[in-house]
Amino acid sequence: MSAPGGRVPSRPTNTMRVRIHRGSREIGGNCVEIEAQGKRLVIDLGRPLSAQPDEHVPLPAIAGLAGGDPSLLGLVISHPHLDHYGLANQVSPKVPIFIGEAANRILREAAFFSRASFAIPAAGFLVHRKAFQLGPFRVTPYLNDHSAFDAYSLLVEADGKRLFYSGDIRASGRKAKLFRQLLADPPVGIDVLLMEGTHVRAAEAPVRAGGTESDVESACLQTMRETDGLVLAYYSAQNIDRLVTLYRAAVRAGRELVVDLYTVAIAVATGSKGVPQPGHDKLRVFLPHNQRLQVLRGKAFARTSAVKACRIYWDEIAARTGRLVMTMRGTTERELVKANVLGGANAIWSLWDGYLSVRSGQGSVEFCRRHGIPLLVHHASGHAGVTDLQRLVAAIDPRRVVPIHSEAAGRFADLFPRVVCHDDGELWEA
Ligand SMILES: [Zn+2]
Ligand SMILES: [Zn+2]
Incomplete structure (x- = not known):
């Protein structure tokens, strides 16, 4: 045929x-x-x-x-x-x-x-x-x-x-x-x-349970409420629905959502004021090392000056772990270890669970295991x-x-x- x-x-x-x-x-x-x-x-x-x-x-x-x-x-x-x-x-x-x-x-x-x-x-x-x-x-x-x-x-x-x-x-x-x-x-x-x-x-093949974004929000909220320290959130910066979900859950849990500069850039690029971005209450911006280098190399200093008012640094993160949800990428894991902010942390895997068995995801699984951080999957397709x-x-x-x-x-x-x-x-x- x-x-x-x-x-x-x-x-x-x-x-x-x-x-x-x-x-x-x-x-x-x-x-x-x-x-x-x-x-x-x-x-x-x-x-x-x-x-x-x-x-x-x-x-x-x-x-x-x-x-x-x-x-x-x-x-x-x-x-x-x-x-x-x-x-x-x-x-x-x-x-x-x-x-x-x-x-x-x-x-x-x-x-x-x-x-x-x-x-x-x-x-x-x-x-x-x-x-x-x-x-x-x-x-x-x-x-x-x-x-x-x-x-x-x-x-x-x-x-x-x-x-x-x-x-x-x-x-x-x-x-x-x-x-x-x-x-x-x-x-x-x-x-x-x-x-x-x-x-x-x-x-x-097994039928996969089809949850909704509001199911994910409820699950994240529960994890955030039950966590003493930082909540580490693995998600795609380009999944705007999920950014909204995590932000809403964080606010409901009495926490602030800490995003990185990449997440900010995508959120602003949507052109939608309703999407969490600098200027929104309870949204803070952290600059991981690799993104700092990208800004320096690209001389893109407008990117950092635009988020100056809501920047968060390690000393505040360390002092307020129980009040924050931290956007995670594989590249930022080592910085968190160095800053010694992982006590009482839980991690949320808000990506397709198939990634957990490939190289990029396995690194994060191993990171969580090594530091005794429970990794919970809260995701919807x-x-x-x-x-x-x-x-x-x-x-x-x-x-x-x-x-x-x-x-x-x-x-x-x-x-x-x-x-x-x-x-x-x-x-x-x-
Ligand atoms: Zn697609
Ligand atoms: Zn596709």
């Missing part, structure tokens, strides 16, 4: 055609090419989650990504997670890239602090339910609920066909209202629903459980459901109606 990879022929046709380049059988690395009237559009250009940090992953075989083929009209990036944008730094500057405006700012800020991130030169920004035209393609972004900020589902229309790409989506985060809005007012007449299935698993996906399919009522971003595409047919699986590289009509 798989056709050989390579470019979609640019011979004009009267039907929208689709090729999933990556993602039909795996979680992440999404890349979908859509063709109509000899023109093409690419949705997402992700780095596979299986790729090693320094591994070079070549571009998928899509004519024009590296330049030289004007029939490629653009690349639309659904959200700022590496498994959706991670190969975009190899794309020719001639290819227009579209992404959310806040997502674009977040990537620019992340690039200052992290080698894995890079800024994207955007040709235009995605706006919730505001359609734009790219040649024969009409693209309507739908802001959605996901663990990345400024994430979108995408409606693509051409040649009288309508494809809805769910992107990464959930119904249990702080923007669950957007999921409800999508169910209440869905795009109509959808031919293909290209839907993520992170939590669609092989029949024999960025992806919808099967029941929510079933609600999505029922609301959109597409003519076909095509799996993507799943390791168990073969299970879709047991769970959803009118499922058709397409392999990576296979060309099919919408």
Whole structure:
């Protein structure tokens, strides 16, 4: 059933055609090419989650990504997670890239602090339910609920066909209202629903409990209340919902949330005043050694002067361990040992628990074990459980459901109606 990879022929046709380049059988690395009237559009250009940090992953075989083929009209990036944008730094500057405006700012800020991130030169920004035209393609972004900020589902229309790409989506985060809005007012007449299935698993695999952000808040609050010393919180600075969750729990527990400069940069880049950032009561900023070096090297002193009023230093941290929640990264662990602030501490792992068994996470597990710090997992997934996906399919009522971003595409047919699986590289009509 798989056709050989390579470019979609640019011979004009009267039907929208689709090729999933990556993602039909795996979680992440999404890349979908859509063709109509000899023109093409690419949705997402992700780095596979299986790729090693320094591994070079070549571009998928899509004519024009590296330049030289004007029939490629653009690349639309659904959200700022590496498994959706991670190969975009190899794309020719001639290819227009579209992404959310806040997502674009977040990537620019992340690039200052992290080698894995890079800024994207955007040709235009995605706006919730505001359609734009790219040649024969009409693209309507739908802001959605996901663990990345400024994430979108995408409606693509051409040649009288309508494809809805769910992107990464959930119904249990702080923007669950957007999921409800999508169910209440869905795009109509959808031919293909290209839907993520992170939590669609092989029949024999255990079903993972799907908690919500408010469940995580309650669990964190309880841990914070029961801890005598510092609460160490491991979480992604780019998971803004989780930053809000930890901040709310800290305030309810009578503590202050101590964030680092990277977290501040991302929070400010959201452009949302409601997101905890300098100026918010009970939010303090600590400058770990590696970030101090980054500021010095980049002569980015505006970053430190902007947080002067809420800076916190080791002497205050040591004196008030029971009143603080400390943002943790693997790189700051040694500094905490040196400052001798770990007595009575508990640690919260607020990331995917799968990271605990890979190298980066194992370092933190070992750190906690060595210092006798209990490590508690309080986390909720960025992806919808099967029941929510079933609600999505029922609301959109597409003519076909095509799996993507799943390791168990073969299970879709047991769970959803009118499922058709397409392999990576296979060309099919919408
Ligand atoms: Zn993803
Ligand atoms: Zn994602």
